[in-house]
Amino acid sequence: MSDALASLTLCETADRIANGELSAVAVTESAIFRAQAAQSDLNTFISLEGERALEAARSVDVRIASGQSCGPLAGVPLAHKDMFYREGEVTTCGSKIRKDFVADRTSTVLARLEAAGALYLGGLNMSEFAVGPFGTNVHFGNCRNPWDLARTPGGSSSGSGAAVSARIVYGALGSDTGGSIRIPATMCGVVGIKPTQGRVSRYGLMPLSYSFDTSGPLTRTVRDAARILDVIAGHDPNDPTSSRRPAPRCEAACDEAARAGGRGLTIGIPTSYFYDDLEPDVARALEEVQKTLREAGATLRPVEVPNHDEINLVWAAALAAEAATIHRRWLRERPDDYGPMVRRRIEFGLYQPATRYIEALSLRDSILADYCATAFADCDVLLTPSSPMAAPELSSVDVGDSEDMPRLVLLVSRATRPVSYLGLPAMSVPCGFTGAGLPMGMQLVGRPFAEATLCQLGHAYQLATRWHETSPPHAPADE
Amino acid sequence: MSRITGAFATAIARVWHRFEPPGQDMEALAEMLAPMDDAGEALSSKLHFDMEPSDFALGLEAHAKDTP
Numbered sequence: 001m002s003d004a005l006a007s008l009t010l011c012e013t014a015d016r017i018a019n020g021e022l023s024a025v026a027v028t029e030s031a032i033f034r035a036q037a038a039q040s041d042l043n044t045f046i047s048l049e050g051e052r053a054l055e056a057a058r059s060v061d062v063r064i065a066s067g068q069s070c071g072p073l074a075g076v077p078l079a080h081k082d083m084f085y086r087e088g089e090v091t092t093c094g095s096k097i098r099k100d101f102v103a104d105r106t107s108t109v110l111a112r113l114e115a116a117g118a119l120y121l122g123g124l125n126m127s128e129f130a131v132g133p134f135g136t137n138v139h140f141g142n143c144r145n146p147w148d149l150a151r152t153p154g155g156s157s158s159g160s161g162a163a164v165s166a167r168i169v170y171g172a173l174g175s176d177t178g179g180s181i182r183i184p185a186t187m188c189g190v191v192g193i194k195p196t197q198g199r200v201s202r203y204g205l206m207p208l209s210y211s212f213d214t215s216g217p218l219t220r221t222v223r224d225a226a227r228i229l230d231v232i233a234g235h236d237p238n239d240p241t242s243s244r245r246p247a248p249r250c251e252a253a254c255d256e257a258a259r260a261g262g263r264g265l266t267i268g269i270p271t272s273y274f275y276d277d278l279e280p281d282v283a284r285a286l287e288e289v290q291k292t293l294r295e296a297g298a299t300l301r302p303v304e305v306p307n308h309d310e311i312n313l314v315w316a317a318a319l320a321a322e323a324a325t326i327h328r329r330w331l332r333e334r335p336d337d338y339g340p341m342v343r344r345r346i347e348f349g350l351y352q353p354a355t356r357y358i359e360a361l362s363l364r365d366s367i368l369a370d371y372c373a374t375a376f377a378d379c380d381v382l383l384t385p386s387s388p389m390a391a392p393e394l395s396s397v398d399v400g401d402s403e404d405m406p407r408l409v410l411l412v413s414r415a416t417r418p419v420s421y422l423g424l425p426a427m428s429v430p431c432g433f434t435g436a437g438l439p440m441g442m443q444l445v446g447r448p449f450a451e452a453t454l455c456q457l458g459h460a461y462q463l464a465t466r467w468h469e470t471s472p473p474h475a476p477a478d479e
Numbered sequence: 480m481s482r483i484t485g486a487f488a489t490a491i492a493r494v495w496h497r498f499e500p501p502g503q504d505m506e507a508l509a510e511m512l513a514p515m516d517d518a519g520e521a522l523s524s525k526l527h528f529d530m531e532p533s534d535f536a537l538g539l540e541a542h543a544k545d546t547p
Contacts, residue, residue, distance in 0.1 A: 197539060211532075243540070313518035332498040344508070350496050351488055351512055356519045361532035363522055368535065372542040380544075401503070406511050423539055449543040 005030045006478050007471070010076055010170035010224035014117075017075035020064060024057035024075025028119060030478060031077040034168045035121065037476035043143050044163040046082045046092055048122040053077055056119045072227055074117025080173040081157045082123030083130060083206035084110050084215070093206045094126040094156075096139045096337045097330055107204025108239065109173060109215055109232040116231045121169055124159030130175055130208045131323070131342045132156055133183045133412045134397040138339040142394055145188060146472035147438055151391040154187035154412075156180040160218045161188035165439075166475040171219040171228055175205060177212045177319060179387075179416025185218055185428040186386035186441025189472065191225045191458065192218045194416075196449045197423035198243040200229075201236030209322040210241075211361060212315070212420050220468050222429065222458035226250035229451060245449055253452035257459040262298030265457055268379035270305045274415055278388045285432035285440045286385055289461070293383070296460045303382070305375045308418040311367065312410065315421040317352050318360035324349025344401035345409075368422050368448075376447050381457055384415050386428040386441035419445050427454045430467040439467070483509045483516055 005027055008016070016022040032050040039045060060075040083093045085103030092099050110120070125143040127135055135143050135158025143158035145151040146166040153162040157174025161184025164172050174181040176194040185192025193216040200215050207213060217228035227250075234247035269275075269290065275283070294300055323346045324331070331350070335343060375382060389412065397412075399405050410417075419426045425448070428441040442461075444454045462468055485505030492500045500508075 198536065241536070243536075245540070245543070310518040310522050313515045314522055317515040317519055328496065332496065335498075344503075344511075347500075347508070348512060348515070351483070351491050351508075352515070356516070356523075358532065359519060359523050359526050361535065362526060362530040364532070365534035365538035366525065366527075366530065368538050368542060376542075403507050403510065423535065447542060447544055448539040 006034060006167040009221050010219055011227055013170055014073055014076045014227070017060070018064065018070065024060040024119070025054060027075060028053050028057040028077050031121060031169055034476045034478065038166055038168055041144065041149060041474055042146060042162050042166060043141050044125055044159040044166070044168060045079065046094070046123045046125055046140055046159070047090070049120065053119045053121045060117060071115065071117030073113060073231060075119065076117070076170050077119045077121045078113065078171050079121040079124050079163055079169045080110070081126045081160050081175060083126060083175060084173060085204040085206070086110055091206070092123065094128045094130070094137055094140060097334060099139070103204070105204050108201035108236045110204070112232050124163055124172060126158055127156035128339050128342045130156040130177065130180060130206065131345050133179055133409055135184065136341070136394070136398045142398070144394070145391050146474040147189065147391070149474055150393050151438070152187065152394050152397055154184035154391060157184045157218065161185055161190060161192070164188070164190045164218050164220060165472055167471060168476065171217055171224055173215055174218050175213060175215045176420065177209050177214070178315065178420045179413040181216050181218060182386050182416045182426060182428040182441070182443060183412060187391035187439065189430045189439025189467070190218050190220055191222050191430070191468070192216065192428045193225050193229055193451065193454070194419070194426045195229065195233060195451055196243070196425040198241055199233050199425065199449060199451065201239040201242045203236055203238035207326055209319040211322060212319055222427070222455055222462050223251060223254045226254050226455045226459070243449070248449070248451045250452050250455040253456040254459040257456045257463065260297065262293055262296040262457055262460045265381060265453065266299045266301060266379040267293060268303035268375060268382045269300055270375070270382060270384060271302045273305055273308050274384035278385055279390065281390065281434040282385050282388060282440050286442060289383065289431050289442050292461060292464050293457070296464050298457065301379060303375050303379055306367070306370055311421050312414070312417045314360045315417050316348070318357055320346060320349030321352040321357040322349065340401040341399070341405055344405065364421065364423070371422055372447060380446070380450070380453055382445040384443045384445065386415060386443040387412055388414055390434045390438035390440055415443055424448060425451045425454060427458050429458045429461060432467055483512045485509045488512065
């Protein structure tokens with residue numbers, strides 16, 4: 001029974017709890033056991049709140065037994081990057097500076113998940129203040145990759161990627177400012193969605209960059225991610241930057257994929273930039289992806305994309321300017337309470353002229369317009385790698401503020417940064433394993449607010465492949 | 480052409496931000512900042528008189544296609 005619980009997807013679990021086939025308490029007890037069993041190896045949790053989750057699970061079971069409707073995620077244990085505020089509770093943001101910070105509000109996304117019946121199992125490890133694509137953390141210890149403990153799970157949503165990959169929880173929220181959902185998703189072999197800027201409320205989310213922050217789900221399957229995104233997306237009066245467009249119907253798009261596959265969708269294959277300098281295994285995997293999607297009925301065509309090298313650097317400058325504004329007081333008063341890499345990357349922002357920062361933001365619209373007129377002129381979705389590499393060894397990327405740091409950061413986030421600057425939705429989907437058995441991911445990038453299209457294509461791909469069904473070697477054994 | 484130097488960055492930290500950079504290699508920091516500055520300068524030629532940051536939110540809506 002327990003092994004079966006760990007192997008179920010989020011949707012299977014939710015649906016079986018809803019029809020009384022499974023009890024939320026049994027599912028939650030199993031998840032707590034796995035979280036505790038994996039902690040010494042993976043270090044995924046910053047805080048584990050098992051008792052609270054069990055209490056909520058009992059309530060779900062009672063309501064279901066009495067015939068009440070409990071929501072699409074009722075009784076499903078989730079855990080989230082430790083930067084989503086919950087009123088009256090500590091949210092560490094992966095930092096020493098905020099290790100005792102008690103939030104004065106509950107984030108809209110947590111409130112919406114709770115209203116949908118989801119259970120909260122705890123706060124997950126992350127890069128300090130969500131800065132860093134390798135998930136390293138000098139304060140809480142590095143989270144490790146369930147596919148190889150010597151390797152990074154990717155970051156900054158490191159615990160989210162590792163906990164979902166290891167089958168500890170059925171889904172997790174992460175944040176993504178330049179790749180922080182998509183990079184751990186690809187390195188841990190799970191699905192991750194970075195929504196369109198403004199699609200999901202930022203209210204109660206630790207800020208890193210007002211202009212680029214987004215939050216979204218990491219799960220094992222596209223359908224699971226779709227269900228979570230359908231719950232958390234949509235306008236929020238508490239976040240005036242959130243879009244007033246109707247929430248997407250991403251799970252319905254998965255149903256469409258089951259009927260139509262990828263038929264009717266045109267996929268653009270960028271002829272430059274994204275496919276440069278890939279690890280050979282990643283390049284081979286992307287070729288296979290193209291064949292699979294073509295067989296699923298999609299049309300593929302090469303597309304020109306604008307140069308992204310300058311965009312990447314301008315994004316970094318604008319992000320740093322916003323982050324440095326948020327952190328300036330602590331940089332002056334508590335510089336030694338930051339990890340060296342994090343402090344250095346935030347400090348970049350102190351040296352940006354205000355004019356340069358405003359230019360970077362002012363140009364976003366025209367660059368997006370160019371992009372839509374060229375890259376998306378004749379296609380619905382772009383197919384790229386999520387990262388040019390599989391997960392590197394922690395020892396090779398835990399380089400502090402050394403001169404090699406910017407190169408490594410730029411390299412691993414090469415495919416994700418420009419998408420964040422453009423505010424576009426993107427999804428990372430597992431697409432194979434390297435010769436060393438490490439997962440790789442493809443990135444699907446859509447036009448603004450086209451999350452449902454991404455889900456249709458991503459689900460069609462998962463219907464044709466089985467990469468997402470493989471469990472990593474360091475997933476905890478069940479009780 | 481002038482470039483960002485360690486001394487320049489140190490002066491900014493002291494004058495604009497009123498703090499002493501804590502034992503860092505400021506020349507290395509300047510080396511990291513220079514490419515950002517160059518990229519910003521290269522793109523700045525594309526800025527037109529009427530552009531402003533808030534255009535972006537409207538642009539996202541304008542470039543969306545009706546999707547399921």
